[in-house]
Amino acid sequence: xxxxxxxxxxxxxxEKHPVLGEMEKIGRDRGFPILHPLxxxxxxxxxxxxxxxxxxxxxxxxxxxxLWMALxxxxxxxxxxxxxxxxxLELARRFFERAGVLHKAEFVVEDGVEVLNQxxxxxxxxxxxxxxxxxxxxxxxxxxxxxxxxxxxxxNAFWLGRVLDESNRDPSVEAIREFTRLSFSYKDLxxxxxxxxxxxxxxxxxxxxx
Ligand SMILES: C[S@@+](CC[C@H](N)C(=O)[O-])C[C@H]1O[C@@H](n2cnc3c(N)ncnc32)[C@H](O)[C@@H]1O
Numbered sequence: 001x002x003x004x005x006x007x008x009x010x011x012x013x014x015e016k017h018p019v020l021g022e023m024e025k026i027g028r029d030r031g032f033p034i035l036h037p038l039x040x041x042x043x044x045x046x047x048x049x050x051x052x053x054x055x056x057x058x059x060x061x062x063x064x065x066x067l068w069m070a071l072x073x074x075x076x077x078x079x080x081x082x083x084x085x086x087x088x089l090e091l092a093r094r095f096f097e098r099a100g101v102l103h104k105a106e107f108v109v110e111d112g113v114e115v116l117n118q119x120x121x122x123x124x125x126x127x128x129x130x131x132x133x134x135x136x137x138x139x140x141x142x143x144x145x146x147x148x149x150x151x152x153x154x155x156n157a158f159w160l161g162r163v164l165d166e167s168n169r170d171p172s173v174e175a176i177r178e179f180t181r182l183s184f185s186y187k188d189l190x191x192x193x194x195x196x197x198x199x200x201x202x203x204x205x206x207x208x209x210x
Contacts, residue, residue, distance in 0.1 A: 004038075007196075008037075008038070011037060011038065011041065017071060019095055020064065020068065022095075023062065023063070024037065024064070027064065033061075034062075035068075035129065035197065036198060038196050038197050039155060039196050039197030039198070039200050040064065040065050040068040041068070042196055042200060043069060043200070044068045044071075044072040046151060046202065047073040047076070050124060051124075052069075052076065052125040053077045054121065055078070055079040055080070055123060055127065056079075056080045056082070056112070056115065056116060056125075056126050057079065057080065057082060057112070057126075057129070058112030058115070058116065058128045058129065058138060059083065059131075060081035060082055060092055060107075060112075060129075062091040062095065063081060063089075063091070065129065065155075066092065066105070066127075067101070070099070070101040070105060071099060077104065078105075079104055079105050080106045081107050081108065082108045082111075082112030084109070084111065085109070089108075089109055090107075092107060113134050113141065116138065116141045116142070117141055122145055122147040123150065124150055124151070125150070126138070126142050126145075126146070126150075126152045127154075132172040132175045133171060134175075135154060135178075136179045136182060139179055139203075142203075142205075143188060143189065143205065143209050144209070146205045148205050148206065148208065149204065149205065150204070150205045151203065152189075152205075153203075154179070154200070154201045155197070155198060155200060156176060156198045156199065157195075157198065157199025158195075158199040159173055163180075179201075180193065180201060183201055187209075188210070189203040189204065189205055189206065190206045191203040191204075
């Protein structure tokens with residue numbers, strides 16, 4: 001048994017919420033890339049343990065990662081889901097309704113980077129699952145918008161293993177490398193890369209930027 005099997009077995013000790021199970025099936029059937037369930041669990045642990053009340057998600061797809069945070073964070077007041085596809089967010093809305101958490105969600109069909117740029121309050125947590133090329137812009141905006149204690153979580157630190165292949169110079173791979181290097185370099189952030197799923201990069205703002 002490898003580590004992933006061991007963790008997945010632990011995950012199966014609690015019955016999966018039926019709506020999440022259905023979304024996982026849709027992800028598989030359509031080949032739509034949703035967050036790895038172990039990453040979604042960790043993301044929800046981070047959201048709940050930080051008592052995040054206001055969450056912005058950039059790149060929500062049909063709402064799988066956002067629904068995890070809405071179901072398992074008792075402190076949540078509002079989660080803003082963003083996606084470039086109206087169809088994705090309409091599907092997300094239906095899943096939120098069926099899971100009984102629609103009243104906590106807002107669905108915005110727009111570039112989530114622009115939504116972040118225009119936010120007139122500091123979210124407690126930003127979950128970034130957008131186009132990789134946008135990661136560094138999101139990092140800069142997050143540093144500006146988050147209060148001290150605010151958290152930025154981003155998926156695909158390994159970009160399906162491509163990041164570890166030094167000969168791979170694809171722009172999206174280079175973008176993740178640059179984002180990760182910056183996340184670890186800035187003195188106003190404390191950053192950790194957690195090798196779960198495709199790798200989660202978690203940064204907490206620990207002081208105002210210079
Ligand atoms: C990997 S999928 C998201 C999966 C989702 N976070 C989940 O785990 O259920 C990426 C999604 O981000 C959307 N996207 C990419 N860049 C975006 C941006 N800048 N703003 C909003 N949505 C974006 C795409 O349309 C796509 O649906």
